[in-house]
Amino acid sequence: MKKLSFLILGLLFIPTFLLTSCDRGDDPSSDVVATAKFTIMKDYMVQNNLDIDKILTNTDGESFVVPAPASSDLVDAFLSSYYIMDIRSAADYTTSHVAGAKNVAFSNILTEAEKAGTKPILVVCYTGQTACYATALLRMYGYSKTRALKWGMSGWNSSTANSWNNAIGNSASNHINWSYSVAPSNVVYVDPSITSQSSDGLTILKERVEATVALGFQTVKGIDVLSSPNNYFINNYFSETDYLGYGHIANAYRIKEDLLLTNNGYLGLNPSANAKVVTYCYTGQTSAVITACLRVLGYDAYSLTFGMNGLYNSNPGWGTSPNKWSASMSKNYAIGNN
Template sequence: MKKLSVFFIGLFIPALLLTSCDKGDDPLEGEVVSTPAFELMADYMVENNLDINNILTNTDGQKFVTKAPAEDDLAAFLDTYYIMDIRSGDAYAESHIEGAHNVAFGDILTEAAKTTKPILVVCYSGQTACYATALLRLYGYSNTQALKWGMSGWNSKGADASWNKKTDDIAKGSPNWSYDAAPANIIYDDPVISTTLTNGEAILKERVEAAVAEGFKTISGGEVLATPGAYFINNYFSEQAYSDFGHISSAYRIYPLNLADDTYKALDPEANTIVTYCYTGQTSAVITATLNVLGYDAKSLVYGMNGLYHSNDAFSSNQWGVDSKPKDLPTVK
């Protein structure tokens, strides 16, 4: 009888150990398991047309940027928009678009609540304005656009203060500029967002407000080109452009990049810095703003391809000073 008891105990102990090991993996019956904040927010964004593709182009078909108008269309253009000029007070005082309101970047959400008109955000180069536009669209102001090229696209005086000084060819001949095929994308876990909120919309608004408070997060092309291995780099080009233009060594090509199709999972949430670059730094500003809201540590490479390899023979559009030049529109003081 004693031997039989020992036999049953021998069967019982391993079963108990196995049960104990599984306890942390699966919820117990009746246990409430909370949905991660990222998932709540991401689901809300997809369901409400706030996925990354909808921030780049809203459901009305409006892209995140709009060009300066032809001179004959200026009056109608000015009447259409509530214009936020987010440049410094000194730059605004010296010269600005008629009717524009000088707004600090940190006040864009408060200012947006003052109007029912479509919003136009204006800066020096268009990049900070695009970052602001993405955050405003995510916050619910879907009819927000940035002035493409900023004041540089408005007139030559604006261009002299920004874009005319910023094109460069630092990638030409660099050992860190490559024409190799893109590395295979890897699937990563979602970012972890810390919040006490349990509603997707509320989490999104909290995250946007935090991103506005932090301001535009950027990095120079020189920094990234010097040590590309220090960053998780995403070249936001088409496959053809990736090979024709060349790219920073080891740069991934995650394009498209959306929540709904899980393409975002190719981004590493534990990377020190995710750097996105495009042709002008304007699209990458939108992507970067959205990624920071989603919980990634992201920066936009300023001036994009124009600042890396402006004279590249493959350039056919969005090349500053070639197919894109300043207009000759008036400003006021």
């Protein structure tokens, strides 16, 4: 009788063991499955024109950022052509905003975008950086014609320009960690790992975008990276000429032209959970886009705020670069409070 009892218990245990084994084998938290989820999403993005270069410039040839109109007589037509989201604080929106803009919390950009219908979306913030982050996420979510207002409200009207005027700096000048050496050779890493219960590329992508929006804009200050560059995996997003001519944070990699899914250039970035991948550019606007893309892809990514302008605005290599902030960048177009 005792043997029979053990036999019955054994038979009952076998199905449970098999089910548990199947669950573990398909556990999305395992490294193998997490990498597979990344591959599914990656393939979907490539096949649907959502690689990083297509987020920077959509299939219609439109950059992620658009400057304010060149003259005041073009303003009305410019504004009327967009569904405008102002993602600044409610208090600052109430004080002044561009005509027709709706005040939208960053966390609500995806649901608000549904109201735009087929109209292109324009995102407005203080400096253009958070708006560029939002623009990248909206483009990945399906709103490919979204654009950010370059320089944000700082570029629209001089009375709102202090967000930029007060942010430029020269902490890199003569700093021990500012270098003019050649870029280190890129290392080849492995794919990032992401988790999802889905095996559908679009669903996984939308989950990743939603999670990134919920987390908010992930940034780091230039002075913090400059002071302790070894605490970060630094990606300089300059041209090769500017990398050497302007200088750069010591030991920064330069992964720009090849930073794509299609050619596996993204493998030059460290996907480790302990590696803070910091991208910096000239204005903090392009690096915001890159950071949004990398966050969705599964990297612990951050954008260095204000870019070169915050690090070394007086750098003699700038010349008359359109990416160098000065008070003259501000227009004086109308702003309302109703």
